[in-house]
Amino acid sequence: MVLRVYNTLTRQMEDFVPLHDMKVNMYVCGPTVYDHCHLGHARSYISFDVIRRYLGYRKYDVRYVSNITDVDDKIINRAREIGVDPFELSSRFALSFIEDMDRLNVVRPDIQPLVTDHIPEIIGMIEGLIDRGLAYPTQVGNVYYDLTSSLGRVGILSHQTVEGLLEGSGSRVEVEEDKNYRLDFVLWKSSSPDEPGWESPWGRGRPGWHIECSVMSRKYGSQQLDIHGGGVDLIFPHHEAEILQSEGYTGLQPFSKYWMHNGFLTIDQEKMSKSLGNFFTIKQVLEEFPPEVIRFFILNTHYRNTIDFSEKHLEEAGRAYERIANTIVNLKFALKEAPDKDSDHGLSEQVRQARDSFITSMDEDFNTREALANLFVFARRVNAIISANGPDKKSLRKVLDFFSEIDEVLGVFRKEMAVGEKIAEGPSDEEIEELIHQREKSRKAKDWARADAIRDELQDKGIFIEDGKEGVRWRRT
RNA sequence: GCCGAGGUGACAGAGUGGUUAAUGUGACCGCCUGCAGAGCGGUUUUCCGGGAGUUCGAAUCUUCCCCUCGGCACCA
Secondary structure (H helix, E strand, C coil): CCCEEEECCCCEEEECCCCECCEEEEEECCCECCCCCEHHHHHHHHHHHHHHHHHHHCCCEEEEEECEECCCHHHHHHHHHHCCCHHHHHHHHHHHHHHHHHHCCCCCCCECCEHHHHHHHHHHHHHHHHHCCCEEECCCCCEEECHHHHCCCCCCCCCCCHHHHHHHHHCCCCCCCCCCCCCCEEEEEECCCCCCCECCCCCCEEECCCHHHHHHHHHHCCCCEEEEEEEHHHHHHHHHHHHHHHHHHHCCCCCEEEEEEECCEEECCEECCCCCCCCCEHHHHHHHCCHHHHHHHHHCCCCCCCEEECHHHHHHHHHHHHHHHHHHHHHHHHHHHCCCCCCCCCHHHHHHHHHHHHHHHHHECCCHHHHHHHHHHHHHHHHHHHHHHCCCHHHHHHHHHHHHHHHHHHCCCHHHHCCCCCCCCCCCHHHHHHHHHHHHHHHHCCCHHHHHHHHHHHHHCCEEEEEECCEEEEEEC
16 A cells, blocks of 8 residues: 655656655644644644644654744734734744644644744855845845746746746836846845844844755755745745745755645635634634534545635534544443443454445545544444444454544544543533532432433533433533 | 635535545434433435536536635735
8 A cells, every 4th residue: 555645746647766765754844933823724734734633644754843933024914003022023923823723733843943043044044045046135135036037937836937027026016126137036134223123244234034944944844855845835936935945055956856736725615814814723723613623624625725714614524523522422331331241243343344444535635524434334333233242342442443543643532532540520420420420310210300401411511411222421512 | 817725415524536525513213211311223305616528437527607705025
C-alpha cells in the first residue's frame, strides 16, 4: 500500500516518496496575527494537523514547522486603528491563536517560530539574494526580488503566464514608484519612524510578506522540504514568491517536493468576509459547538474541497458524530458486564477490516470523508454484535483500542475515550450510582413517577441516563 | 481577460471505466422499551448539470455548451 498525495505543483496525484527515507520535513504557513483567527484558519490547520498525524501513523518521522507572522502591514494598520502598540497587538493575537488550536486539539508544531525572532536571518537571506543578482535595493530603502531574473520559474505553481499576470494585476494594483518591473515583489520594506522597524544595510525597515517563510522553513526544516502546505489562496503570490526566493538563494530545486493546499471555507455559500458580515471567529463558534464536532465537521469533507459552514451543517455533523460517540459509550458499557471467556463473535475480524479500510482511504490523499464513512459501517456492525451476542472483555477492548488508535490521527473522540476522568463539577460517581440505584428500586416497584423524578433530577445535574437491557448506563453531558 | 475548483437523492458528501452508485443527516415503518434515549432492521419511487462522441460497458475518458464559486501581488 502506497500513500498518494495530490501535488499542486504537478496537478496530479503522486506516490508519496520523501526526499530522505522516512524523514518528512513539513512546513505550513501560519497566520498573520492581527485579529482572532477565524474558521478558515481552523479548517486549514485541522486539515494539516490530520495530515501530519497520519504521516506519523504511517511511521514517517515528521518534523512539522509552522510559523506565526507577527509583523506585517495588517498588524500595523490594525494597531493604528485601535491605538495600541503593534507588538502588543500581535502577541495578544498570537496567544489567542495558540489557545484556539489547543482547544481544537491541533497538535502543536514541533517548531513554531515568530518572524520577529528571525530578523537577522531574514536580512542575511536578502543580502544573499542581492549578492546573487536576484534582488536589488532602491533609493528609498526597499529591496525587491528581481522577477526578470527567474522568468522561467514564474507560474510554476500558479500555472499562470507572465503575460497573464501583467494583464490581470496591472490595472488593479498600485505600482510602487521604485520598482524596476511591475511584477517584482518586496523583500524588505522601509519603515517610517512611527512604524516598527529594524536596522538593516538598507536603512530601518521590516520584512516583506513572503521572505519569512523561506527563512524559517530553511532554518528549522531543510533547504528542501518534502511538503509545503497552506490555503489555496496562498498559491499566488505567496508560495510562488517563496519558491523563487528560496530556489534562487539555495540553488536547489525544487524548494518543496510536494505542495498541498486546502480548499476554502464558505459561509452560507458565500466567501467569508468582513464586508458581508459573515466573519466567524473560532472563539465564536466554540461558544456554540464543542471542539470535536467542529473537527468532525471539517474532516467530513475532503481537505481540498470547498466546505460550506452554516449552523445547520454543524448541527448535522454533531448528530453524525454522536453515532460514533454513542458506539464508544456502548462499548464501554458492554465491557462492564462482559464475560471473561472467549466469545469474539467476529469482532476481531471487524477490527481488522476497519483498520484496512481506514488506511486505504487515508492513503488516497488523506480522504477523511471516506475514512469516516467506513467508520460508520464499522460502528453499526459493532453495535449489532454487542446487542445480539454479548462478546467477551478481550474483544471489546480490542475495538476500543482500535478507536483510540485511529483517534491518534483524527483527534475527535478524545472525550469519549477518556476513562475514569475526574470531573471537577457536579455529583461524584458514587452519588450518581446511588441515585440510579434508588431509581431502579422505584422502577421495580413500578413507581414510574418517582423513577422519572430521579431521572429528571439527574438530568438537571448534567447526567444523562439510559435504560438498557443489561442495566442503566449514564454519562455526563 | 488569465488561472483554478466544482455541478451526484430532501440536505450534506464519497466514488476517476465494470454486479442493485458509499456514508451521514432528515422523514417514514418495524423491533426493543413502563416512558424516554440509544441501538438494530427496513423504506425514501429513474440522485450522477445538458448535448455529442469513444467503449461490449461511462458519474468516471474526449469534446462542446450551460451554471456556481474562488485566485490574479491584502488573505488559511
